[in-house]
Amino acid sequence: MTVENLTNNLSDLTVSYLPVMINAAKAFVVLVIGWVLAGTASRIARQRLAAQPRIDPTIAGFTSSILRWLILLITLIAVLGVFGIQATSLVAMLGAATLAIGMALQGTLADLAAGFMIVMFRPYRVGQYVDIAGTAGTVKDINLFVTELATPDNVQIIVPNGKAWGMIITNYSHHATRRVDLVFGIGYDDDAERAMAVVARLAGEDTRVLADPEPWLRVTALGDSAVEITARLWVAADDYWDVKFALTRAVKEAFDAEGITIPYPHRVMVQAAAE
Template identity: 45%
Template sequence: MATASESGLGKLVGSWGDAIDGLQILVVTYAVSVVGAILILIAGWTMSRLMARWVRSLLTRTHRVDPTVVGFFSIFVRYAVLVVVIIMVLGQFGVQTASIITALGAAGLAIGLALQGTLQNIAAGIMLLVLRPFRVGEYIDADGISGTVQEIGLFATELKTFDGLFLMAPNSQLWNVPVTNYSRLPERRHDLVIGIGYEDDIDTAQSVLMDLARAEPRILADPEPWAFVSELGDSAVAVTLRYWTKSPDWWETSRDMTKAAKIAFDEHGISIPFPQITYSGSLQVEKETAEQATA
């Protein structure tokens, strides 16, 4: 018969054996998980870099996409892949990834509601950079917001006004309104309207304007300039010279042509009527009334 000491020693050896077996199983299980997690991290890190590089290369080939958008999307894709990789790593250790995804979704919703205006500007900035209704260096007008575009960012667009002031406009205000781009198209039309007297010769006025247009090198020959009577006003006949120029020449040409038309009309004796008010009669009546009151 075994003694009590031998019986206790046997139980101790058995418990140690069970512990060692459990430790071996635990080590093997977690070793596999750790190795799997390391492999997933390495593969995910490599995949994120490859995906970001592929997106950058794909968007770079498209000339309509701004470089700012290229960098933004490549970084976004890389971190999106890394988030998925981290969730897969946690799943290797038995973590309930469904709850993590739910928590991330709730956090994203809360952040989105808190930064609704900012996210709206970001979305508008991305659309402006992708669709390109205007580019840097172009002069635009968007519902009263006008100026030369200096920089298009993800949150706001910087402009330089006509009088040299700095203007920063939120992208959402530029995206939700019609935008008039004065610099995008290569050619622009201008209508120079001048009123002449009813007693003046209309044909002479039209001929003078056409001669000025043909002599101006900045005015395009095609489309051909055209002079015509556009209106019969109360005190003047409106004669219009319609011509086209290159967009960069439009402003200076319109001012120079206005001055040249005035000089040419004066040389040919063509009058340009303007409103006149004569006060001599009323002043005489007021003078006589004052003299009578004094007498």
């Protein structure tokens, strides 16, 4: 092959592939711009909506997620347009492939539909502590496809919306108040009324314990080694664990000071007399 032929071949290749390379470069630029724009617009929308006190954080996160995916869809259409594929052709192609796409992405589409149901009916919101099918954590984000939880030790858990909507949801933060149940064991030789008076006094001194509904104290069981006293106290949902831990310690210390025993399981050995 002569130098002239090689030059001609390179010239032909350049003429043939140059438009494709230019279009590819344009498509890449459009894709990068669209990707950056989607992330920026989503972040700004979330911040602006979250700053409005009348807008629920759940709505803010979900709306920003919709905006992000909408911009990405427009970007995809623009990229295809660079290669000469018009939006009308794209719609026709998608229409023809609806069944195949639905079969392939049925899990994703189910998550998308479940996301709308969660936002519409609000079984939980951002900031609430929930248990979804045995997985508990604080809701950090709800977007089109997944719900993000954070466990008390700050481990991230991603739950597909389809799984969340189809499972049993326990929302510990839905109501403003919760009931704290405390069970204390005292010895059979101790005065139950006196012990209950101690628990009632400590509950009354804690300002976090609500007067309505009023505290409930009863002897609820005669165990193998202890008489069980149950206290049921109503508190604000945010005070649940603090009150539970504080009163458990306070009752222990008060029982020690009052001489009320807290027995532990034990066995009494009875030996028969020799004949």
